[in-house]
Amino acid sequence: MEELLRDLTPQVLGVLVRRGADFAAAEDAVQEALVEAVRRWPDDPPAEPRGWLITVAWRKFIDARRSEVARHRRELADLEEPVPGPTEQRDDTLRLLFLCCHPSLTPGSAVALTLRAVGGLTTRQIAEAYLVPEATMAQRISRAKRTIGAADVGQPGDLRTVLKVLYLIFNEGYTGEVDLAAEAIRLTRQLAASSDEPEVAGLLALMLLHHARRTARFTDDGALVPLADQDRARWDTAAIAAGVEILQAALARDRLGEYQAQAAIAALHADAPSAAETDWTQVLEWYDELARLTDSPVVALNRAVAVGEVDGPLAGLRAVERVPDDVPRHTAVRAYLHERAGDLSVAHELYARAARQATSAAERDHLTRQAARTRSSV
Known part of the structure; x- marks a missing residue:
């Protein structure tokens, strides 16, 4: 049940935000609905968990609004529960992801809010992953929610910002009890399933190709192993094959971006049987392409x-x-x-x-x- 609730949480939160609830109030309502689900579902599981959570969370939000603005009862008529329709069946996780990457947020705040609202991680888990006190992370997330609430939510973050946030999450790797690299791959897969932008596929391919080398990056006692010295037999060949396939499909679209170029470099390293057999000429050619796309030092x-x-x-x-x-x-x-x-x-x-x-x-x-x-x- 825990995994199901984690998958459903961003979808339900996205529905409430789309219906007009402000971000912080919507999350409070969803959290209350989750508590009720944990209490009731073991004995009385719903036929449609997502619909159940949406209904309960929306009612929690309405109840909270009524208590706060009782003197404006007539204004609440527009907030009564909408009649369910086909639009309720769409996945709102994507909208929520873009909202968490709002241009008014700093990269660090966007990362934290994305992991909390879209990834479904607890504040404690995020704090441990970033090696900061839980209270510090809670304040960061609260500030991000307030910023979103005060900002124009009609202008969520653009795709470039979203991809940057996802890559920042991926590069944190594994710390604490949370595998942030795996979480970033999961979120990027969701984005790729809803987008035909080749750069989204390029980022997913890059993540898979880098992640494929994960077990070879360190010795058993934690010592760093450079790429040239890694035992390539320990690389995940299935992840490499998947990354290369996704990359090839993206490159075929002929709309090259920096994540596709980085993935192409990673693919060349993954394709070499040994460090000595790396096709450095092609690697350099791809770095020349990448340098034309970005002025990154x-x-x-x-x-x-x-x-x-x-x-x-x-x-x-x-x-x-x-x-x-x-x-x-x-x-x-x-x-x-x-x-x-x-x-x-x-x-x-x-x-x-x-x-x-x-x-x-x-x-x-x-x-x-x-x-x-x-x-x-x-």
Whole structure:
């Protein structure tokens, strides 16, 4: 029952919002309906759970409105329960997703609200995933609800914003008891099922291709394993095949976007039997396409790595010089290219500096090992 309620919650919330309920009040009503469902369903399960929840939640909302605006009873006539019709059968999750990505919200607030309202996660689960106190996350979500309530809900977030939010969720990976990467894939699948935009498919393909390498990214004791050193036998071949198929269909639409280009790069890595057999020439060509689509300095840094693989480490270092030095991993990339060029003393110094700049313990430990290894080779 828990999984069913989680799937139905965003649909029911979306219906109430579409009927005119403000976001915060609608969620309160849905939560009350869920409590009632947990109490009543085990002994008396409804024939149509979704319809039951919509009816109960709407009545909860009406009751709350009546208590708040009793002096305006005549205005409530328009809020009486609508006669059920075919429009009630449509899935409102998509509208809710776009609403949670409203342009007035910061990316962090949009992520939190999406996970709460569309993903059905508890505030505690979201707080644990982002390593912040539950009270802090509750305040963030409450502020987001108030912002939505005060904003023009007729102008939800655009598709680009929604995709960015979903990718931010995916990149958090697995923390606490919540697998945010899997949750992002689930939400993106829902979006892809309702959209014919190739960039939606491109993002889904990118997620699947990256997620396919998940079990090989760390050793049993938690040490980071770089892509070149990963055991490719541990990659999820079914997820790779699915990602490639989705990507090919998207590329066939001939409306290239940055997520499709990133997915194409990931597919080339997934297709190589070993790191040495990676088609770096094609990888570089796709990075050139990606650089034309976005002015991201992160893309420019990753492209410099590809340049180093195709044209040699000195060419890669020249490409790195054109990237701002405050871009994450800038120092680590320079260390890698200097090592490739045979300048181990400089590589050692840069690896050590990169370790001090690392934002996670796993990355710091990996770079520290690289620094120790290059020092012993000098």
